Amino acid sequence: MTIVTMFCMLGAAIALGFGTLGCGIGEGLISGKAVEGLSRQPGASGKIVRLMIIGQAIAETGAIFSLVIGLYLLFQTPDATLPKAFALLGAGIAIGLGSIGSGVGTGLPAAAAVDGVSRNPEQADILTVHMIVGQAITQTPNVFALTICLVLTSITPDPGIVSIAAILGAALSIGLGTIGAGIGEGMVAQRANYAVGLDPRNFPIITRTMIIGQALTETVAIYCVVVSLILIFAV
Numbered sequence: 001m002t003i004v005t006m007f008c009m010l011g012a013a014i015a016l017g018f019g020t021l022g023c024g025i026g027e028g029l030i031s032g033k034a035v036e037g038l039s040r041q042p043g044a045s046g047k048i049v050r051l052m053i054i055g056q057a058i059a060e061t062g063a064i065f066s067l068v069i070g071l072y073l074l075f076q077t078p079d080a081t082l083p084k085a086f087a088l089l090g091a092g093i094a095i096g097l098g099s100i101g102s103g104v105g106t107g108l109p110a111a112a113a114v115d116g117v118s119r120n121p122e123q124a125d126i127l128t129v130h131m132i133v134g135q136a137i138t139q140t141p142n143v144f145a146l147t148i149c150l151v152l153t154s155i156t157p158d159p160g161i162v163s164i165a166a167i168l169g170a171a172l173s174i175g176l177g178t179i180g181a182g183i184g185e186g187m188v189a190q191r192a193n194y195a196v197g198l199d200p201r202n203f204p205i206i207t208r209t210m211i212i213g214q215a216l217t218e219t220v221a222i223y224c225v226v227v228s229l230i231l232i233f234a235v
Helices: 003-040 042-059 060-075 082-098 099-119 119-137 140-154 161-198 198-233
Strands: none
Touching: 003 042, 003 060, 003 082, 003 099, 042 060, 042 099, 042 119, 060 082, 060 099, 060 140, 082 099, 082 140, 082 161, 099 119, 099 140, 099 161, 119 140, 119 161, 119 198, 140 161, 140 198, 161 198
């Protein structure tokens, strides 16, 4: 067992441990609203369950990313340099922490959409479309984290303590920085789906406002991407 192997195993554990945390909460929010909705509208069980499954499948994205990266780290050869070992550890940190916000955030609009269908089953189609749009945007911080993660797995860092600190800083920047963005974007989409469920006639203006709100919330995650790339390539 070399230090490199130890770091890879630790990175895999962090990726899976934290990466599934937010996704599990998000999926629980969705299924909880589905159960609540079935007690209110049992006749619409088909539409409610279908929407629940779609929403949970999208909320699972971060966990899938974490699983793939975790397996990749577990099968790395132990002959890498120490800075490379820290880069692989950083990859696990980036995708693990970076999946928390989007995992929770993606569950919020889906839960609101399921609730809307339980109140107005005839609006299932429009709520499904609106839910998917909101969830897709909410997943972008997770995609940013995956991008930095893949960069960290592919680089060959320079030797030295400064390089190691820059790598870990980049991983923490994107990992922690995307938590707020993912949850915040999910909150915007949640309220938008709730509003569409109340009055679908306002679908166009609600959708436009939701996208603008989510785009502005996304900027904090973009800042983290920029800083992470500077730490990786410029330090």
